[in-house]
Amino acid sequence: xxxxxxxxxxxxxxxxxxxxxxxxxxxxxxxxxxxxxxxxxxxxxxxxxxxxxxxxxxxxxxxxxxxxxxxxxxxxxxxxxxxxxxxxxxxxxxxxxxxxxxxxxxxxxxxxxxxxxxxxxxxxxxxxxxxxxxxxxxxxxxxxxxxxxxxxxxxxxxxxxxxxxxxxxxxxxxxxxxxxxxxxxxxxxxxxxxxxxxxxxxxxxxxxxxxxxxxxxxxxxx
Numbered sequence: 001x002x003x004x005x006x007x008x009x010x011x012x013x014x015x016x017x018x019x020x021x022x023x024x025x026x027x028x029x030x031x032x033x034x035x036x037x038x039x040x041x042x043x044x045x046x047x048x049x050x051x052x053x054x055x056x057x058x059x060x061x062x063x064x065x066x067x068x069x070x071x072x073x074x075x076x077x078x079x080x081x082x083x084x085x086x087x088x089x090x091x092x093x094x095x096x097x098x099x100x101x102x103x104x105x106x107x108x109x110x111x112x113x114x115x116x117x118x119x120x121x122x123x124x125x126x127x128x129x130x131x132x133x134x135x136x137x138x139x140x141x142x143x144x145x146x147x148x149x150x151x152x153x154x155x156x157x158x159x160x161x162x163x164x165x166x167x168x169x170x171x172x173x174x175x176x177x178x179x180x181x182x183x184x185x186x187x188x189x190x191x192x193x194x195x196x197x198x199x200x201x202x203x204x205x206x207x208x209x210x211x212x213x214x215x216x217x218x219x220x221x222x
Contacts, residue, residue: 012129016113016137020144021078022053023109024102029081031101035094037087045081055079092163092170099159106145107205113137114213122220138209146201150193152184153177 026048029040040046045053054060059078088094117134120127149157154177162170176183187193 008129012132013136013140015133016109016140018050019109019137020106020141021059022048022050023105024148025053025078025081027101027105028083028098031098032081032083032088035097036089037084037098039084039087040081043082053078096160096163099156099163102156103145103148106141106148107209110138110141110145110205110209111212113141114209115216118213118216118220138206142202142205142209143198146198146205147193149201150184150197152180154180155184 026046029046032039033041033046055078083098085091085095085098088098113134113136117131117138120130120134125131148155149160151157151161153159153162153174158173158177158180162173165173184193
């Protein structure tokens with residue numbers, strides 16, 4: 001839910017989101033190259049250059065339209081990294097790792113933002129903008145990580161599930177892909193995905209981040 005549309009609030013949230021999308025897509029491309037598919041690499045998509053990942057509609061027009069409309073939900077996406085799963089050395093297994101690479105990069109980002117948050121407080125930096133941005137970095141990365149893990153294509157969780165399921169069931173799941181995004185949007189607006197998926201899994205990952213950064217908090221506790 002997003003309700004503050006001041007310039008400062010937009011900047012606080014935009015910076016972590018930019019890093020989220022571009023690291024996420026680059027991680028997919030890097031993993032694909034690692035497992036045998038050079039498609040994204042040859043197209044220059046295994047890079048952190050934001051211009052390579054911007055989608056005119058998903059990265060620019062849709063977010064701007066939602067901000068101008070003061071929508072309580074912000075939805076957007078970067079240009080998906082092309083992956084030829086048939087080029088992977090072991091397509092069914094390697095597809096799982098390629099799909100996990102994106103959310104995995106976001107989990108790492110959440111830890112980095114949490115460390116930045118702790119250090120900012122520990123060194124007595126009382127700049128509200130930096131502290132708010134660090135908080136946003138943690139919660140956006142965890143929230144969108146969990147969202148992307150929802151087991152329905154075209155989300156990463158759907159790719160992972162397809163790699164785990166037997167061949168026949170994986171084909172049936174794949175048939176949902178053209179409608180997957182609309183199904184997920186319906187679940188978002190009814191609140192079902194939030195109550196049964198987003199909240200419990202977000203709490204789970206936030207607790208992991210807290211556990212991993214607890215030694216640093218003990219050292220730099222304000």
